[in-house]
Amino acid sequence: MSSRWRRLATLLALTLIALTLWELLSWPGNDPGRGAVGEPTPEASASASPTASPTSTEPPTATAEAGPPTTALPPTTVWRPGPGEPQAEIKQTATAFIETAGTWIGAVGAAATLRSKGVGPDVAATATALEAPDAVSSTVRVIYPQYGGVTADRAAVMVLFEQQLQTAQGATTIRQMALDVRLTQVAGGSWQAEEIRPLTSLGSSVPLSEAAQAVLAEPRLELSAPARLDVSSGRMDDRLLRVLLGLAENWVLTVQVMHTGHIQTVYPTERVSNHAVGRAVDIRAVDRQPVIDPATSREMLIELAARAGELGATEVGAPFDLNGDRSGFFTDVVHQDHLHVGITPGKQPATR
Incomplete structure (x- = not known):
């Protein structure tokens, strides 16, 4: 056999060997990212079995449901x-x-x-x-x-x-x-x-006052759906709504709750809260800055709290107290994460 034919035969043999090795390595069972055929990796098994408990901060993740x-x-x-x-x-x-x-x-x-x-x-x-x-x-x-x-x-x-x-x-x-x-x-x-706790209601709806209509239309008052429901019932106190409208002239207010979803008593007492009768609001952010955030301007929050008193609020709860032992402004651990603005008939507005 000539040297030329010997070289061609050698090349053909090497090609056949390479093809055989390629097929073996491409077989699914030999994928280094898998176990045996159809068997998930340990990581895949772990991710397929989420766990959660009601006291854990990791709830179960919804999965697709069979059907339409x-x-x-x-x-x-x-x-x-x-x-x-x-x-x-x-x-x-x-x-x-x-x-x-x-x-x-x-x-x-x-x-x-x-x-x-x-x-x-x-x-x-x-x-x-x-x-x-x-x-x-x-x-x-x-x-x-x-x-x-x-x-x-x-x-x-x-x-x-x-x-x-x-x-x-x-x-x-x-x-x-x-x-x-x-x-x-x-x-x-x-x-x-x-x-x-079961949800409560202010009662059946009544015609809206001008103040209620103005609050619902004011874009600088960002009402949660429960708060909007309360104002839409017509049963929130107009004096409180006018305070909100006055504050909205200077700040964008993000309202957390008014009545619906709020605790109905002054915790832990049994004394009825102003929230229960439509005379209080909780504000969680001012100019979209969370009240709880240490980076939020304290001077801005102080100015807003003082202005609420000037507009007629008789109680203003905040992360700080503006008047010490006198009634009106107050603070405690509960009011570190929001501003509470309320009105109690017969009481004087909060003053410094």
């Missing part, structure tokens, strides 16, 4: 405390309870979801406000959890959140709610949600 084609809901987001939050673990426990109760598929509902996470039936039953007729899946996004009251071993947190619901036909709706979550401290110092 639908648009998947966005996953439930987990609320994280920002700068300046006092006793943040209390708020994290309250928001985790809402996040867990509001994350379900297959028409399971909030109460059954909580029971599946080990929550007692009596506690779980208080979460039915997060259920809705015809809804087969739900996710939530907490907007802000505001303190309603704190003692050494008990607390109330008013959680404002958005809930996205989906029907079996794929129709989605978004609603915004504020719920009063009660908590207690358990052995070891951790906190546990014990109930969601």
